Amino acid sequence: MNSEFELTYRSNYQRLLRIAAKMLRDSDAARDVVHDVFMAYYFNSENKKVINDSKNWLIRCTINKGVDFLRKNKKIVSDETAVRQDNTSQNIDNQIDLMSLSNLISKLDGKDQSLVVLYSEGYSYKEIAEITTMNFNSVGKTLSRILEKLRRDYETL
Amino acid sequence: MKHFDETTIQKYIDNELSSEERNEVEKHLENCQECSKQVENQRVFAENVKKSIEAFVPNEAEIPDFKIAYQPKKTRTLRIVLISSLSTACAILLAFFIIKGFKKEPENYDIYDFITIEEYDANKPMTEQLFTYIENNN
8 A cells, every 4th residue: 555545545534534424424334435435546546547636536436425325225324313313312402403404404315415514514615516516606506595495494394 | 775695695604705796795784684684594504504414423533544345246146147148048049040051052962853742642652752853963
């Protein structure tokens, strides 16, 4: 294993783990997904495939693998969230029920969910556009629509 | 005075507006209660969205060593095996018949030519059959 890969691994692991955990809501599954991502990255670099922007590539790969994982394990993940709900019910804010809000987010489809996750990670619209290969001009519009939809859904709960 | 839509407000909250647009929004917000309220609502909601999924990030953040996992070779399912074996058999049969079709007839052969179908009687022995027998002796 070369040092260049080791460096990429060390500097990106936590970032990817955060994103995967936010998408999958399960830290073990998130670690698996992140490992898969680095496996793919490793074999790509072994086969001399050029990845220009490794950070964005890794994030994009994490999101895609996360969406795949969610699609495959739809049932299991929904059970998992139910369990989590009981565990973390103590630290609910008085004003807003964060748990039901996060459940609403988990009901979004994969692409919208990944946008929300990236937004919550504090990426700017430009970075989000680069990662998701979306049009820069449509990021703001799409994001505000998703948030608006979430807000309306939350108020009708 | 026109109000701003959610997209513009969201961009304002996220600091994504150009400076002119930003000035415009700020000027409008000074005089518009409705929009100020909307800005506050959206800001709080965005914060809550961020907070709500932050809970899923694992606390312990040690980085495990990267190990190349053993990747099992993809086992062929029964269906694929069946389809591939059947198609091979078909291909072999097809090739066999094509080659056989191309085979030339032998040049020296005898022609048994019945005069008409009515004269042929299957019950008679071969020697009593009424047919012309052309022998090719080349």
